[in-house]
Amino acid sequence: xxxxxxxxxxxxxxxxxxxxxxxxxxxxxxxxxxxxxxxxxxxxxxxxxxxxxxxxxxxxxxxxxxxxxxxxxxxxxxxxxxxxxxxxxxxxxxxx
Amino acid sequence: xxxxxxxxxxxxxxxxxxxxxxxxxxxxxxxxxxxxxxxxxxxxxxxxxxxxxxxxxxxxxxxxxxxxxxxxxxxxxxxxxxxxxxxxxxxxxxxxxxxxxxxxxxxxxxxxxxxxxxxxxxxxxxxxxxxxxxxxxxxxxxxxxxxxxxxxxxxxxxxxxxxxxxxxxxxxxxxxxxxxxxxxxxxxxxxxxxxxxxxxxxxxxxxxxxxxxxxxxxxxxxxxxxxxxxxxxxxxxxxxxxxxxxxxxxxxxxxxxxxxxxxxxxxxxxxxxxxxxxxxxxxxxxxxxxxxxxxxxxxxxxxxxxxxxxxxxxxxxxxxxxxxxxxxxxxxxxxxxxxxxxxxxxxxxxxxxxxxxxxxxxxxxxxxxxxxxxxxxxxxxxxxxxxxxxxxxxxxxxxxxxxxxxxxxxxxxxxxxxxxxxxxxxxxxxxxxxxxxxxxxxxxxxxxxxxxxxxxxxxxxxxxxxxxxxxxxxxxx
Numbered sequence: 001x002x003x004x005x006x007x008x009x010x011x012x013x014x015x016x017x018x019x020x021x022x023x024x025x026x027x028x029x030x031x032x033x034x035x036x037x038x039x040x041x042x043x044x045x046x047x048x049x050x051x052x053x054x055x056x057x058x059x060x061x062x063x064x065x066x067x068x069x070x071x072x073x074x075x076x077x078x079x080x081x082x083x084x085x086x087x088x089x090x091x092x093x094x095x096x
Numbered sequence: 097x098x099x100x101x102x103x104x105x106x107x108x109x110x111x112x113x114x115x116x117x118x119x120x121x122x123x124x125x126x127x128x129x130x131x132x133x134x135x136x137x138x139x140x141x142x143x144x145x146x147x148x149x150x151x152x153x154x155x156x157x158x159x160x161x162x163x164x165x166x167x168x169x170x171x172x173x174x175x176x177x178x179x180x181x182x183x184x185x186x187x188x189x190x191x192x193x194x195x196x197x198x199x200x201x202x203x204x205x206x207x208x209x210x211x212x213x214x215x216x217x218x219x220x221x222x223x224x225x226x227x228x229x230x231x232x233x234x235x236x237x238x239x240x241x242x243x244x245x246x247x248x249x250x251x252x253x254x255x256x257x258x259x260x261x262x263x264x265x266x267x268x269x270x271x272x273x274x275x276x277x278x279x280x281x282x283x284x285x286x287x288x289x290x291x292x293x294x295x296x297x298x299x300x301x302x303x304x305x306x307x308x309x310x311x312x313x314x315x316x317x318x319x320x321x322x323x324x325x326x327x328x329x330x331x332x333x334x335x336x337x338x339x340x341x342x343x344x345x346x347x348x349x350x351x352x353x354x355x356x357x358x359x360x361x362x363x364x365x366x367x368x369x370x371x372x373x374x375x376x377x378x379x380x381x382x383x384x385x386x387x388x389x390x391x392x393x394x395x396x397x398x399x400x401x402x403x404x405x406x407x408x409x410x411x412x413x414x415x416x417x418x419x420x421x422x423x424x425x426x427x428x429x430x431x432x433x434x435x436x437x438x439x440x441x442x443x444x445x446x447x448x449x450x451x452x453x454x455x456x457x458x459x460x461x462x463x464x465x466x467x468x469x470x471x472x473x474x475x476x477x478x479x480x481x482x483x484x485x486x487x488x489x490x491x492x493x494x495x496x497x498x499x500x501x502x503x504x505x506x507x508x509x510x511x512x513x514x515x516x517x518x519x520x521x522x523x524x525x526x527x528x529x530x531x532x533x534x535x536x537x538x539x540x541x542x543x544x545x546x547x548x549x550x551x552x553x554x555x556x557x558x559x560x561x562x563x564x565x566x567x568x569x570x571x572x573x
Contacts, residue, residue, distance in 0.1 A: 016366060018179055055172050055371035061379045064150035067114050070121040074134040078241065081141070088130040089238035092181040095228060 003037035005030040098336070099300035102328050103308075104263055104293060105217075105255035108270060109248050110280045111224065111288040112155045117245035118223050119146030119189065119375075124247075126286070130240035138223075138245030140185030146374050148173075152247040153196070153378060155279040156221050157388050159249060160197030162273045162395060163216050169380040171196050173221070173372040178365070181239055182225040190250075192369045195220035196378075202273070204265040214266045215254030224248050249279075255294065255305065260324040264317050267291060272396045275421045281460065284315050291320060296341070297331045306331070307341040311355055313348050323348040327355055399424060407437035413445050420459040423448075429466035430473070439473045447487060451494045464497045472500040479560045485509045511560045518551075518559055522567050525550045536572055544568055 010030050014021055021029060075088055084091040117124055120137035136144035160167050174192040200216035226244040228237045251270065257263050271282040271289060282289040296308035311327060314320045326348075331341050346355035394402070396418050403414035418424050423444055430440045452459060472489055475481045481489065481504055489509065492498045504510055525547055526533055535543035544565065551564045 016177075016368070056373070056376050058376075061377045063147060063376050064153070065116075065121065065147045067116050067149050067151040068121065069116045069123040070135075072135070073129075073132045074122065074139075075129065075131045077136075078131050078134040078139050081139075086236065086238055088132070089229065089240050090131075090181075091236045092228075092239055093237070094230065094235055095181050095237045 001031070001034045001038055002041060003034040005033050005037075100297045100328070100332050100335075101300050101302075102258055102324070103255050103296050103298060103305055104257040104259075104324065105308075106251075106253045106257070106263065106266065107292040107294065107310075108251040108253075108267070109224075109290040109292075110159075110251065110270075110274060110282060112152055112247040112249060113278060113280050114149055114151045114155070114247055116149055118149050118152050118221070118247035119245055122245065128242055130238070131242060133242045134244070138184075139241050140183075146189065148375060148378070149247065152221055153380075154388055155247075155277070156196045156219060156249050157380065157385065158277045158392060159251070159274055159279055160200060160219055161385075161389055161392060162277060163197070163200040163202050163219070163251075163270075165197035165200030165216060165219060167380060167385060168194050168196050168198060169382075169385070170194065171378045171380060173375045174369045175372045176367045176369055178367055180225070181237065182228050182244070184226065184241060184244060188223060188225070189372050189375070190222035190369075191220035193371070202266065202269050204262060204269050206265070207259075207261050212256075212262070214256045214262070217252045217254050219249050219251045222248050222250060255296075255308075260321040263291075263293070263320060263324060267317070267320070272419070272421075276393060276395050276399075278393070283460075284317070287315065290315070293320065293323060293327070295324060295327050295331070297328055297335070306335075307343050309341065309343065309355075310345045311348050312345060312358070313350075316350075319348060319350040322350065322353055323355065326353055330355070403427075403437075407431065407441075409437060409441050413441050416449075417441060417444055422459045422462060426462065426464075426466055426469070430469045433466060433470035434473045436473055436477065439476070440469065443469060443473070443490065447490050448494065451491065462494075464493045468493045468497055468500055475500055475504060479563065480504065480510055482511050482557070482560045484557060485511065509558060511558050511563075518555065518563065519567060521554050521559075522547075522551050522564065522571060525554060526568075526571060533572065544572075 007026075007030075010021070010026050010033070013029075013033070014026075079085050079088065079090070082090045111124075114124055116122060117133075117138055120135050122133045122135050122138055125133065137146055157167055171194050172191070173189050176188045176190045176192070177186065178188070179186055195218040197219035198217070200219070201213045202216065203211055203213055206212050224243050224246040226239055226241040228239055230237050253266065257266060267289075274280050274282050274289075280288055284290070291314055293311045293314060294308050295311065296306035298304065298306045309327065309331070311323050314323050327346070334341055342357075345358045347358045348355045400411075400414045400418045403409045403418065404411060409417070416423075417427050427437075427440055427444055431437045434440065448462070451457075452462075469490075472481075472486060472493060475489075476483065476486050485504070489498075489500050489503055492503060493500060529547060529550060532543045532546050536547070547568055548561060548564050551568070552559055552561065555564075
């Protein structure tokens with residue numbers, strides 16, 4: 001494996017992803033991410049100079065919606081997913 | 097004593113005036129019951145698919161064209177990843193690599209009356225986040241996702257501004273352009289226009305920029321001015337005492353007139369942008385651009401010139417009327433009905449301004465109709481009401497949009513003009529005030545004022561003073 005993921009990197013990636021990993025999970029993740037980066041290095045061997053970067057696999061563009069509002073009140077369906085509901089709002093730990 | 101120069105760039109967020117959100121058909125209406133305008137798309141439910149609102153693209157292009165930008169004809173969205181409770185997807189759909197508009201500028205007037213171009217680095221489209229409501233005493237926050245997915249454009253300026261005055265001039269210019277385009281109402285207080293200020297200081301003459309900070313939570317022009325002065329002082333104090341300025345985001349507390357660091361270096365922002373896989377690219381053809389260009393309304397500068405040219409309105413008056421889209425609309429609609437631009441301008445410049453100030457209202461809150469103002473102007477032209485009655489009637493129009501013809505009729509305010517009643521009243525006034533008559537005839541022309549006053553009093557204010565003057569002069573010959 002050419003790409004070695006350091007403990008600091010896996011710690012940082014964990015913070016970004018809001019994941020708490022056990023010692024064993026960390027080691028596995030380091031190995032998996034290293035292999036993924038090796039694969040990307042492999043792809044990078046291909047000369048792509050002069051190739052227009054694409055953001056989408058299909059040649060489709062300009063898919064639009066007209067600006068017409070729906071009359072639906074989505075409240076109940078949306079709040080059905082709330083871990084905790086307060087009135088018509090989601091309740092979350094105090095965040096300022 | 098060292099001289100310092102302030103260097104300022106702005107990031108301005110503007111909520112677009114679409115009826116629906118950027119990626120779903122939920123209403124953007126302000127003030128609905130919490131979470132009533134939500135669906136699986138704008139609450140980030142797994143498996144939901146965003147579909148772009150075409151009007152968002154058109155508004156963004158319109159603003160770009162009006163600010164001299166180059167439109168990115170091959171354009172796409174990117175995903176910005178971060179966790180925050182007001183952001184249910186854990187990412188914001190925004191634009192990083194190919195923003196829809198780039199390299200623009202707007203011209204502002206500086207304090208010394210000169211002109212200056214402020215560069216626009218880019219304008220990109222993105223979605224707004226939900227709203228967190230904090231309970232001061234409780235342990236929780238409440239989340240309302242009605243605003244989640246409301247379309248925004250973010251206008252990023254170059255660091256071209258050097259003072260609070262220039263910042264305010266730039267914001268006012270942007271606001272006018274966007275209001276004229278109808279792309280947003282741009283209300284700072286309500287948050288449909290939000291400005292983040294990036295500010296650094298450097299010694300006068302230095303070629304490198306200093307370390308900058310970003311200030312948020314500025315919701316009025318006054319707060320922006322105070323925040324700029326406050327941050328400039330804070331940074332100069334740090335430099336002069338040999339300390340370093342930390343690049344950070346600070347929150348302005350307008351009540352305390354001080355800014356506080358919001359984020360420290362430890363949780364540095366790493367948004368891991370990547371192309372948004374749920375949305376296809378946007379290709380803006382030349383035809384589409386031409387179509388939007390042909391629909392661009394007349395903007396402020398052109399309107400001001402036209403008012404001077406077409407209606408012969410003085411520069412100062414035209415400047416005030418066109419400084420607000422609502423005022424300009426009322427002016428044009430009323431003028432179209434009564435064909436008397438001078439009078440319409442006068443009503444707007446004097447009485448409307450006075451009443452706005454008295455009621456502490458913004459021009460946007462005006463509710464009277466051009467039809468009723470036009471009718472009032474016609475009544476004054478016909479001399480059916482005199483000017484003091486007209487002012488009184490106008491207050492009623494301003495407050496309740498009453499029909500002035502009916503109102504004048506119902507309240508018996510019609511001026512009594514050249515008829516027997518007026519003439520005989522004046523004859524009586526002349527007979528009752530021989531001293532004034534003598535003074536007048538003896539050369540004290542001012543004495544006629546007293547006689548006019550007496551006549552008006554006798555007529556209970558319902559006479560036309562010009563007519564009274566005329567008859568008096570005639571009878572005193």
